[in-house]
Amino acid sequence: MSDISSKVEKDAQKARVFIICDWSPNANLLRNYLFKLGELGKMQTGEYFIMGFLSYANNFKWLEATDEDKRLLYLGANDLNDYNLTDTQLHTIYKNVLIFSDGPPAAAPNSTWAKVQEQVLAGKEKQFCPPFCGNRTIGKLIKPRWDRIKLLFDGIQYLAEATNDALSVGANIYESSVFYEYLISRSISSISGVTEYVDGFGAVAGSMQVYYHSAHTSYSLRQSARLGQSSILDTIWVLSDEMSIDFINGSAPGDTPVCGFYGEKCPPPADNTFVISISVGVALFIGLAIAAAFLYKRYRYERKLHSLSFIIDRNRIMLKKHTNLMSQLSLRSLVSLHDSSLIGVSQALRDSHFFIEDHNGSSSVKGSTARASSNPFGLIPFAAASSEDEKWNSVTDFGVGLYEGRTVALKRIYLSDVDLRRSLRLEIAKLQESSNSNVIGFVGMVISSPNVFLVNELAQRGSLKDILDNDEMPLDDVFRSQMTKDIVAGLVYLHSSAVGCHGRLKSTNCLIDGRWMVRLSSFGLRELRSEENTWQEEGVQESRDLLWTAPELLRWSTGLAQCDILVVQKADVYSLAIVLYELFGRLGPWGDDPSEPREIISLVKRGISTGKKAFRPDIAVIRDSPQIVQDTVVAAWTEEPLDRPSLFQIKRKLRPLSVGLKRTIMDNMVSMIEKYTDKLEKDIAERNEELEREKEKSDALLKMMLPEVVAESLKVGSNVSAETFESVTVFFSDCPGFVEMSAKSKPIESSRVPVVPSSRVPVLASSRLLVIPSFPLLVITVR
Numbered sequence: 146m147s148d149i150s151s152k153v154e155k156d157a158q159k160a161r162v163f164i165i166c167d168w169s170p171n172a173n174l175l176r177n178y179l180f181k182l183g184e185l186g187k188m189q190t191g192e193y194f195i196m197g198f199l200s201y202a203n204n205f206k207w208l209e210a211t212d213e214d215k216r217l218l219y220l221g222a223n224d225l226n227d228y229n230l231t232d233t234q235l236h237t238i239y240k241n242v243l244i245f246s247d248g249p250p251a252a253a254p255n256s257t258w259a260k261v262q263e264q265v266l267a268g269k270e271k272q273f274c275p276p277f278c279g280n281r282t283i284g285k286l287i288k289p290r291w292d293r294i295k296l297l298f299d300g301i302q303y304l305a306e307a308t309n310d311a312l313s314v315g316a317n318i319y320e321s322s323v324f325y326e327y328l329i330s331r332s333i334s335s336i337s338g339v340t341e342y343v344d345g346f347g348a349v350a351g352s353m354q355v356y357y358h359s360a361h362t363s364y365s366l367r368q369s370a371r372l373g374q375s376s377i378l379d380t381i382w383v384l385s386d387e388m389s390i391d392f393i394n395g396s397a398p399g400d401t402p403v404c405g406f407y408g409e410k411c412p413p414p415a416d417n418t419f420v421i422s423i424s425v426g427v428a429l430f431i432g433l434a435i436a437a438a439f440l441y442k443r444y445r446y447e448r449k450l451h452s453l454s455f456i457i458d459r460n461r462i463m464l465k466k467h468t469n470l471m472s473q474l475s476l477r478s479l480v481s482l483h484d485s486s487l488i489g490v491s492q493a494l495r496d497s498h499f500f501i502e503d504h505n506g507s508s509s510v511k512g513s514t515a516r517a518s519s520n521p522f523g524l525i526p527f528a529a530a531s532s533e534d535e536k537w538n539s540v541t542d543f544g545v546g547l548y549e550g551r552t553v554a555l556k557r558i559y560l561s562d563v564d565l566r567r568s569l570r571l572e573i574a575k576l577q578e579s580s581n582s583n584v585i586g587f588v589g590m591v592i593s594s595p596n597v598f599l600v601n602e603l604a605q606r607g608s609l610k611d612i613l614d615n616d617e618m619p620l621d622d623v624f625r626s627q628m629t630k631d632i633v634a635g636l637v638y639l640h641s642s643a644v645g646c647h648g649r650l651k652s653t654n655c656l657i658d659g660r661w662m663v664r665l666s667s668f669g670l671r672e673l674r675s676e677e678n679t680w681q682e683e684g685v686q687e688s689r690d691l692l693w694t695a696p697e698l699l700r701w702s703t704g705l706a707q708c709d710i711l712v713v714q715k716a717d718v719y720s721l722a723i724v725l726y727e728l729f730g731r732l733g734p735w736g737d738d739p740s741e742p743r744e745i746i747s748l749v750k751r752g753i754s755t756g757k758k759a760f761r762p763d764i765a766v767i768r769d770s771p772q773i774v775q776d777t778v779v780a781a782w783t784e785e786p787l788d789r790p791s792l793f794q795i796k797r798k799l800r801p802l803s804v805g806l807k808r809t810i811m812d813n814m815v816s817m818i819e820k821y822t823d824k825l826e827k828d829i830a831e832r833n834e835e836l837e838r839e840k841e842k843s844d845a846l847l848k849m850m851l852p853e854v855v856a857e858s859l860k861v862g863s864n865v866s867a868e869t870f871e872s873v874t875v876f877f878s879d880c881p882g883f884v885e886m887s888a889k890s891k892p893i894e895s896s897r898v899p900v901v902p903s904s905r906v907p908v909l910a911s912s913r914l915l916v917i918p919s920f921p922l923l924v925i926t927v928r
């Protein structure tokens with residue numbers, strides 16, 4: 146048994162389809178072979194197949210057994226327990242076996258062969274009676290050799306037919322060489338009902354029986370078909386009956402495995418044990434590391450939540466007076482307030498839009514702060530506050546302070562105290578996490594009852610509203626496109642961050658930093674800000690603040706904190722539409738609509754009433770803006786929130802605005818300054834020319850009135866010192882009759898009285914030479 150086991154194992158490594166030529170001496174060998182393959186798991190996969198030949202002479206009892214199970218018995222059912230196989234496995238094994246045998250085919254009912262078999266069996270019974278009359282067991286045990294019986298019948302039939310043929314043509318059947326010609330190359334109609342053939346050498350090709358597993362019987366192989374020669378001329382063997390083989394995998398197994406018997410057709414299987422164990426180890430380590438990192442992060446997060454590190458002690462902030470130049474001054478006035486030099490103008494534009502001063506009046510030069518100690522820009526003064534409390538109380542909505550060496554913005558929250566519950570601390574943690582170039586960073590919170598302030602990064606140039614309200618602040622396409630891009634980018638960031646939405650987007654919350662970049666502020670803290678709203682008194686300002694709010698939020702009475710984040714995101718899209726309208730129309734959030742904010746809000750709240758469109762700003766106000774902007778605005782303020790485009794769609798739609806926008810807003814600013822510079826250069830050159838001319842005139846006048854030396858001294862600002870002369874002549878003279886002469890002359894004529902050319906010419910002599918044009922005959926005398 147162990148021999149056959151190792152043989153089977155070896156064979157199975159070298160072959161897939163086994164053709165076993167003769168088991169005749171021992172049918173149990175087939176059984177062993179099959180079941181060993183089964184035990185190795187080879188037969189169940191459908192990869193192996195066995196075909197074998199069993200000689201009828203040696204195995205007729207098994208092959209002729211009518212009882213299905215007996216066939217199995219002969220195949221080794223006695224020893225079945227020796228094999229470690231289940232019923233199902235046995236069935237599967239039989240599906241992979243095909244047996245051929247040389248015995249006669251099974252007799253068809255009512256055929257001659259069936260009758261012969263019946264007579265043989267009856268004769269057999271007679272033969273054993275007496276002594277075994279009535280005892281059928283003996284008869285059953287003795288199996289007739291049907292192959293021999295068939296051969297006997299066929300042989301007689303064959304000889305008779307050959308003799309008949311020979312005699313019918315008068316051939317001499319006693320001459321063996323003659324008779325032989327009638328014996329070869331002919332067919333035999335076998336008693337078993339099939340046709341067999343004798344070839345040219347006198348050999349009977351005969352037929353072969355095929356035994357195969359039958360699905361509807363128990364463990365057995367049964368005669369399923371007959372393999373015979375197709376014709377007397379043709380030596381091809383064909384299956385004469387229909388038979389299908391129930392291949393386990395649906396088709397015949399290949400003669401070699403996919404990877405070849407030695408795996409030569411596939412890359413050699415690496416010894417994965419080491420790799421697998423390393424991988425598992427690494428995976429385990431990474432898993433543990435991730436879990437540890439996660440737990441540690443969670444622990445730090447919880448600690449952070451509990452640490453209240455965001456609370457800033459009021460005393461660590463130095464309050465500053467401030468004014469926002471953008472909201473108060475035009476560029477022109479900015480120019481005139483500073484010295485008119487070009488450096489002064491550009492400097493003012495570049496860094497002085499925000500003016501901060503200490504309480505005691507001395508200017509603080511920090512970041513973009515002012516240069517003057519006076520108050521040329523109309524500082525928003527603090528009340529003459531003496532105590533810290535008074536100073537903090539006097540800060541209105543927005544204040545400025547110095548904290549840890551940087552200037553920060555202080556945003557008043559209209560609550561007298563704050564309950565630092567977990568939900569609020571979570572909201573604050575989200576704010577602390579948000580960091581993007583288009584949103585204002587959160588620094589901390591001052592809670593000093595009754596004052597509550599958010600401390601944020603400061604945006605030097607105020608809000609978008611400040612800039613839009615300043616009529617003389619030029620805004621061209623580059624500015625608008627850049628600002629649009631920044632606002633959309635800020636919103637996209639917020640929607641994808643932990644904060645999730647903005648909730649109160651408006652132009653006052655779009656702040657402009659020192660690099661002219663728009664950064665969104667006042668987002669997050671929805672819970673805290675909702676409390677503030679109910680606490681705050683309703684007023685005109687509050688209605689004005691709602692001009693950017695989406696209709697569904699206006700109708701929502703329970704406050705922003707209760708809204709689903711998706712609802713607020715859609716409301717942000719509406720607010721964006723109003724901000725864009727404001728940016729491109731520059732007439733405020735509702736354009737030139739004369740209605741009071743309160744009226745506008747109530748009309749928006751009403752929504753779409755039958756037959757009417759939703760109440761919105763007049764789109765004609767922005768008709769000069771690019772079509773994509775107009776389309777975006779109209780789509781984004783649609784009444785139905787779900788019909789509004791997503792931010793990503795808006796971003797994509799507005800992308801052409803930035804195409805070709807090579808210059809940044811800073812470049813634009815510089816070009817604007819250059820334009821101003823050119824103009825001022827021209828103005829100054831003209832003024833200089835004028836000044837030069839005037840200067841020449843006054844010099845000439847001075848020289849006429851005073852001696853040159855004296856005039857020059859006076860021009861350079863030095864004193865005219867007294868001089869000493871040793872000999873001087875003081876000459877006083879008068880022209881007699883000058884008064885009469887003047888009375889008779891026109892003013893122009895009297896001005897043409899010649900002047901004595903030089904003091905060195907003898908006066909009396911020269912006087913005779915003088916001629917007055919209007920009195921040519923008059924002789925001038927001098928006294």
Ligand SMILES: Nc1nc2c(ncn2[C@@H]2O[C@H](COP(=O)(O)OP(=O)(O)OP(=O)(O)O)[C@@H](O)[C@H]2O)c(=O)[nH]1
Nearest residue numbers: 542543554602603604605606607608611649653667
């Ligand atoms: N320069 C400058 N001005 C600011 C800053 N923050 C706020 N402001 C000014 O203060 C004004 C009001 O700001 P907020 O109180 O945040 O605006 P709001 O409309 O009341 O905002 P919410 O109440 O938060 O909706 C803005 O329009 C700006 O003029 C800042 O960081 N820098």
